[in-house]
Structure formats: structure tokens, C-alpha cells
Amino acid sequence: MEAIxxxxxxxxxxxxxxxxxxxxxxxxxKVRLHAFISLVLVSLLTAVAAGIPLALVPTALTSGFGSTLxxxxxxxxFGVMLGRLLEVTGGAQVLADTLIGRFGEARAPFALxxxxxxFGFPIFFDAGLVVFLPIILTVARRFGGSVLYYALPAxxxxxxxxxxxxxxxxxxxxxxxxxxxxxxxxxxxLPVALVSWYVGVYLVSRQLGARIYVxxxxxxxxxxxxxxxxxxxTSDVDGSTGxxxxxxxxxxxxxAPPAFSTVLGLLLVPLVLIALNTVLTTLVTSEVIGxxxxxxxxxxxxxxxxxxxxxxxxxxxxxLGRHGxxxxxxxxxxxxxxxxxxxxxxITGAGGMFGGVLRASGIGEALTGSLSGLGMxxxxxxxxxxxxxxxxxxxATVALTTxxxxxxxxxxxxxxxxxxxxxxxxAAGATVLSHVNDSGFWLVSRFFGMDEKTTxxxxxxxxxxxxxxxxxxxxxxxxxxxxxx
Numbered sequence: 009m010e011a012i013x014x015x016x017x018x019x020x021x022x023x024x025x026x027x028x029x030x031x032x033x034x035x036x037x038k039v040r041l042h043a044f045i046s047l048v049l050v051s052l053l054t055a056v057a058a059g060i061p062l063a064l065v066p067t068a069l070t071s072g073f074g075s076t077l078x079x080x081x082x083x084x085x086f087g088v089m090l091g092r093l094l095e096v097t098g099g100a101q102v103l104a105d106t107l108i109g110r111f112g113e114a115r116a117p118f119a120l121x122x123x124x125x126x127f128g129f130p131i132f133f134d135a136g137l138v139v140f141l142p143i144i145l146t147v148a149r150r151f152g153g154s155v156l157y158y159a160l161p162a163x164x165x166x167x168x169x170x171x172x173x174x175x176x177x178x179x180x181x182x183x184x185x186x187x188x189x190x191x192x193x194x195x196x197x198l199p200v201a202l203v204s205w206y207v208g209v210y211l212v213s214r215q216l217g218a219r220i221y222v223x224x225x226x227x228x229x230x231x232x233x234x235x236x237x238x239x240x241x242t243s244d245v246d247g248s249t250g251x252x253x254x255x256x257x258x259x260x261x262x263x264a265p266p267a268f269s270t271v272l273g274l275l276l277v278p279l280v281l282i283a284l285n286t287v288l289t290t291l292v293t294s295e296v297i298g299x300x301x302x303x304x305x306x307x308x309x310x311x312x313x314x315x316x317x318x319x320x321x322x323x324x325x326x327x328l329g330r331h332g333x334x335x336x337x338x339x340x341x342x343x344x345x346x347x348x349x350x351x352x353x354x355i356t357g358a359g360g361m362f363g364g365v366l367r368a369s370g371i372g373e374a375l376t377g378s379l380s381g382l383g384m385x386x387x388x389x390x391x392x393x394x395x396x397x398x399x400x401x402x403x404a405t406v407a408l409t410t411x412x413x414x415x416x417x418x419x420x421x422x423x424x425x426x427x428x429x430x431x432x433x434x435a436a437g438a439t440v441l442s443h444v445n446d447s448g449f450w451l452v453s454r455f456f457g458m459d460e461k462t463t464x465x466x467x468x469x470x471x472x473x474x475x476x477x478x479x480x481x482x483x484x485x486x487x488x489x490x491x492x493x
Contacts, residue, residue, distance in 0.1 A: 021058065021369065021370060024054065024057050024058050024369075025054075025366060025400055027057075028050055028053070028054040028057075028362075028366075029443070029444065029445070031050055031053070032046055032047065032050040032362070032444050033444065033460070035049070035050070036444075036460050043355050043358070043450070043460065044351070044354045044355045044358050047355065047358035047359060047361060047362050047444075048069070048358050048361065050362065051069055051072075051358070051361045051362045051364075051365045052065065052069065054362070054365050054366070054369065055068050055069065055365045055368070055369065058365070058369035058370070059369070060365070060368060060369055068364065068365050068368045068369075069361055069364075069365065070361075071364055071368070072360045072361040072362070072363055072364015072365060072367075072368075073357045073358065073360060073361040073364070074357075075360060075364065077353065077357040077360070081353050081357070082314040082317070082318075083134050083135045083138055083313060083314060083317060085346060085353075086138075086314065086317040086318055086320075086321050087135065087138025087139055087141070087317060088138065088141070088345050088346065089321055089342045089345050089346070090138075090139065090274075090317070090320060090321050090324050091138065091139070091141050091142035091345075092142070092341060092342065092344075092345035093321075093324045093325070093328045093338075093341070093342070094142045094143075094271065094274075094324070094328070095142045095145075095146065096341065097263075097265060097266055097328045098265025098266065099265065099266050099270070099271040099274075099328060101146050101150075101265065102265050102266060102267070102268050102271055103143055103146075103268065103271045103272065103275075104116075104143055104146045104147045104150065106268045107119040107120070107123060107143075107147075108147070113151065116147050116151060116158065117157050117158050117161045117210070117213065117214070117217075118161065118210060120140075120143070120144060120147060120158055120161055120162045121161030121162055121164070121165045121205065121209070121210055122165075123140075123143075123162070124136065124140055124161070124162040124163075124165035124166050125165040125168075125169060125201075125202065125205060127139070127140070127166075127275070127279055128165050128166040128168070128169035128170065133166045133167055133170040133448060134447075134448065134451055135278070135282075135313050135317065136166040136170075137162075137163055137166055137451065137452075137455065139275065139278065139317075140162050140166075141455055143162075144158050144159055144162050145158075145224065145225070148224050149224055153217065153221075154217045154218075154220060154221045154222050155222045155223065155224050155225070155456055155457070156213060156216050156217040156220060156222050156456075156466055157213065157214070157217035159222075159452075159455075159456045160209065160212075160213035160216065160217070160466065160467070160470055161209060161210050161213050163452055163467075164205060164208075164209030164210070164213065164470055164471075164474055165205055165209065167209075167439065167448070167471060167474065168201045168204055168205045168208075168209065168439075168474055168478075169201055170404070171404050171408070171435045171436075171438060171439045171475075171478075172197045172200060172201040172204070172431075172432060172435045172436075172439075172478060173194065173197045173198050173201050174193055174194045174197065178404060178408035178435065178438065179193055179197060179408065179431055179435055180193075181408060181412065182408045182411075182412040182430075182431045182434050182435065183427065183428070183431050185412040185416050186412050186415075186416055186419045186427045186430055186431065187416070187419065187420065187427065188424050188427030188428055188430075188431065189424045189427075189428075192424040192425060192427070192428045193427075193428045193431050195428075196425060196428035196429060196431075196432065196485075197428065197431065197432055197435070200432050200478055200481045200482070200485075201478070203477070203481060204436075204474055204477040204478040204481060205474070207473075207477045208470070208473040208474035208475070208476065208477035208478070209470055209473070209474050212469070212470050212473045212474075213470060216465075216466050216469065216470065220462065220465060220466060222456060222457065222458055222462060222466070223457065224457075225455070225456055225457030226457075266327070266328055270327060270328075274320060274323060274324055274327065274328075275320075277316070277319065277320045277323060278313070278316040278317055278319075278320050281310055281311045281315075281316040281319065282311050282313055282316050283311075284307055284311050285307065285308050285310075285311020285312060285316075286311070288304050288307055288308050288311070289308060292304065292308075325338060325342075351454065355450045355453075355454060357447075358450075359402065359444065359445060359446060359447040359449065359450045360402075360447045362402070362444070362445045363402030363445040363446065363447070366400055366402070366445060386415065386418055386419070386430070387429065387430065387433050387482060387483060387486055388433075389415060389418075390411060390412075390415050390430050390433040390434045390437065391433045391434070391436055391437040391479050391482075392437065393411040393415065393434075393437065394407045394408065394411035394433070394434045394435070394436070394437025394438045395407075395437035395438075395440055395441065395475075396437075397411055397437075397438070398437060398438050398439070398440060398441060398442075398446075399441050399443070400445075402442075402443075402445035402446040402447065402449075404435075404438040404439060404446075404448075407434075407437065407438035408434055408435060408438045411434045411437065411438070412430075412431070412434055415430070415434075423489065425489040426486065426489050429482045429485055429486055429489060430482075432478055432479075432481065432482040433478075433479055433482045435475075435478065436475040436476070436477075436478035436479035436482065437475065437479070438475075439471055439472075439474055439475035439478065440471060440472040440474075440475035440476065441468060441471065441472055441475075442467060442468050442471040442472075443464065443468055444460065449463060449467060449468070452467045453467070
């Protein structure tokens with residue numbers, strides 16, 4: 009739903025937004041009202057208070073809810089079924105063992121982060137996180153300690169690549185709006201993303217993991233020693249999933265786990281298909297390939313993220329699911345995997361509803377409009393406007409594209425490298441302060457079994473350090489880029 013004409017002044021809209029977030033946190037963290045109910049209730053109250061016409065309030069609510077579910081529900085559903093197959097067949101264990109063998113046990117979190125950086129190049133944040141979930145939890149189960157040690161480096165890697173590096177839609181749209189060269193945006197953004205991940209995510213996650221203990225969730229793996237105790241790993245090196253993986257008996261003879269090449273090949277399928285779609289779409293947009301080519305359109309279709317994950321799941325059923333079990337047993341296994349994610353999907357959709365109401369009410373535009381005329385340096389202005397949009401409405405991609413449009417006139421005539429640095433600054437602002445109006449906040453919270461307070465103390469902090477590190481890199485490189493002019 010498009011933003012309507014604001015019914016209140018900027019100051020009033022900002023007060024409404026601040027009050028909405030405060031009430032939401034109070035209901036969830038103090039009253040202990042279910043997050044799904046709280047999000048829907050506060051979204052309704054915010055829509056009314058912000059002056060959205062009462063006849064349009066249901067549309068404002070369902071528009072944000074539906075658009076978020078449209079992008080998340082299929083990914084989470086297919087991803088969790090794929091993850092369950094990888095877990096029960098020992099595929100996740102095989103991949104985890106191989107990664108750890110390459111990097112060493114002491115650097116297991118680093119290994120997960122590096123793998124996520126590679127896979128995160130073409131794959132969106134939510135899709136990558138879903139696919140990597142069983143691998144993260146398998147490594148966490150094996151070595152114990154707070155799940156933050158393993159979850160944050162991987163999740164932060166997907167977040168960094170999604171926000172800063174083409175071919176993801178946010179940086180591509182920002183670079184296009186600002187009139188830059190997407191190739192230069194990629195060449196500048198990739199090293200900035202890598203450095204920002206290491207400083208703002210990996211090093212920070214080590215500190216957060218040492219200070220805050222988060223037990224291993226049983227979303228895929230089943231309870232561990234009563235729900236999160238890490239006194240002893242329950243995964244065996246030979247690929248079995250141990251006593252906590254939901255098996256009925258530990259004396260059952262299991263088939264040998266799949267080969268590493270099989271598991272890696274399955275994970276590469278969505279990577280290749282999505283990357284191919286991205287390349288073809290770029291070529292069509294730039295008119296290198298003409299529109300209407302049937303083969304190109306077919307390849308673009310199979311490269312759409314939900315379709316790519318569906319194809320991967322079908323291949324996993326054929327290669328892993330029939331490994332020592334009937335198709336009926338595999339179907340039951342997949343059906344059981346869907347139950348625990350119902351709450352995740354609904355809460356994530358409700359988070360999108362809240363962000364959609366904030367956008368439709370004009371709160372985001374009011375906030376950015378008040379910042380755009382303050383006469384501050386362009387790089388800082390880009391960062392603060394994107395931050396304001398991020399805080400106000402939650403979506404990093406919306407913050408990227410909207411902030412870029414607001415500063416586009418000031419970017420005319422800039423060198424491509426400086427435009428790329430502006431994209432980094434906007435992406436940095438669109439990354440910080442992920443909170444309750446961000447659907448990604450709820451995905452991370454529910455996937456890793458964290459309550460809202462813990463998620464704010466961990467994920468929100470890490471997203472903020474990631475964004476601040478990227479902005480600091482842009483500030484350092486800005487004067488150096490003058491040497492190229």
C-alpha cells in the first residue's frame with residue numbers, strides 16, 4: 009500500500025512512531041503478550057492514531073502482512089524441510105565436519121561466516137539463513153556454548169552481503185538511482201562488506217557469545233539434554249545425529265551419511281540458479297539480451313528464489329529423502345518439520361504488517377524530510393536519512409532505495425567511486441538498529457530461540473556495529489577517492 013497524505017505534522021507522526029515502538033516492547037517484554045498478537049494490535053492502533061482513513065486501515069494491515077508472507081513463507085517452508093532432510097540424514101554433520109576440518113575446531117564460527125559470505129553473494133538474507141540453519145545448529149550442538157558464537161557470524165554475513173553488495177536489489181537500486189556504475193559499486197562494496205563483517209560481526213559476536221548465553225533451540229534438532237544444555241555434544245563424528253535429534257532409539261542401524269560432494273552440490277543448486285537469474289536479469293535490463301527470449305525467461309523463472317528452493321528440495325528428496333526410508337516416511341518427516349515454524353511465519357508477517365503501517369502513514373517520509381535540509385556533509389546525510397528510514401519502517405531495501413532517491417540530485421557529477429561510497433553509506437544506515445518492525449529481527453529471534461530482549465541485546469547490537477563499521481569505511485575512503493578524480 010502506498011503512503012497516504014499525512015494527517016498530522018512531522019512532530020506528531022514521530023511521536024506516534026516512538027509511542028508505537030514503546031507500547032509494542034512493553035506488551036511483549038513486560039506484559040508477556042504473544043508477539044503475534046502484540047504486533048497486530050499495535051499495528052492497528054498505530055494506523056488509527058496516524059490518521060489513516062478507517063476504511064483503509066484493513067488494507068494497510070493486510071498489505072504489509074501479505075507482502076511479507078509472500079516473500080518469506082515459501083522460503084521458510086521449503087528451507088526448513090530441506091534443513092530437516094540435511095539434519096536427519098547426517099548431511100549437515102558431514103558439511104560441518106568438513107568445514108571444521110579445513111579451518112580447525114577453534115575457528116568453527118569463522119568457518120561458518122566465511123561459508124555464509126560465499127553463499128550470500130547471490131542469495132537473499134532470509135533464504136540463506138534458512139538454508140544454513142541446520143549447519144549452524146549442527147556445529148553449535150557439537151561444540152556447545154552459546155549458540156550466538158555460531159549463529160551471529162553466519163547471519164551477519166548474509167546481512168552484510170544482502171545490504172552492501174550487488175547483485176542484491178538494495179545496492180543495485182541505490183546505485184542505479186544515484187547514476188553510478190554497478191560494477192564499481194560491486195568492486196567497492198565487496199571489500200567493504202568483508203571488512204565490515206570481520207570487524208562489525210565476527211569480532212563482536214565473540215564478545216556477545218562470551219557475555220550472553222543462548223541455549224541451542226530445538227527447532228530442527230530436538231531438545232538437547234532438556235533444552236539447551238551443552239555439557240556434552242550429542243553429535244557423533246561419524247555423521248549420526250545423536251540422542252537429541254528426535255530419533256526413537258539409539259540402537260537403530262542407520263544408512264551411511266551422504267558424501268560431502270552430494271551435500272555441497274545440493275546447497276550449490278539454489279546458489280547457481282539464483283546467480284544465473286541475477287546475471288540474466290541484469291543483461292536484459294541493460295539491453296544486452298533482448299526481451300521476450302523464451303529460454304532466458306525460463307531460466308529466470310527457475311532462478312526465482314522460491315522456485316530455486318523448490319527444485320533443491322525435490323532433488324534433496326530424491327537423493328537424501330529416499331536414503332534408507334520410503335517416500336511416505338519422508339513425507340511424514342517433512343510434514344513434522346513444518347509444525348514448529350508456524351509461529352515464526354506468522355510473527356514475521358506481523359512484523360511486516362507493522363512496518364507497512366509505518367510506511368503507509370507517512371512516518372518514514374516525515375522523518376527523512378526533516379533531515380534532508382540540515383546542510384550536513386553528503387556522506388553523513390546519506391547515512392542518517394537511511395538510518396531514519398530503517399528505524400521508522402524496518403525494511404533495509406526500502407530504506408536503501410528511498411534514501412538514494414532523496415539524495416540523488418546532490419550526487420550528480422560525482423565520480424563513480426564516490427557514488428559507490430554513497431551507496432555504502434546508505435546501505436550502512438539501512439542496516440543499523442534492526443528492531444521490532446523488521447521482519448528479519450523476528451526470523452533471527454525465532455530461529456535461534458531468543459526472546460525479544462535478548463534479540464535486541466544481540467542481533468540489534470551486531471547489526472548496528474556492522475552498519476557503523478561499513479559507514480566508517482566509507483568515511484575513510486571518501487577523501488582517498490578524490491585522488492581518482
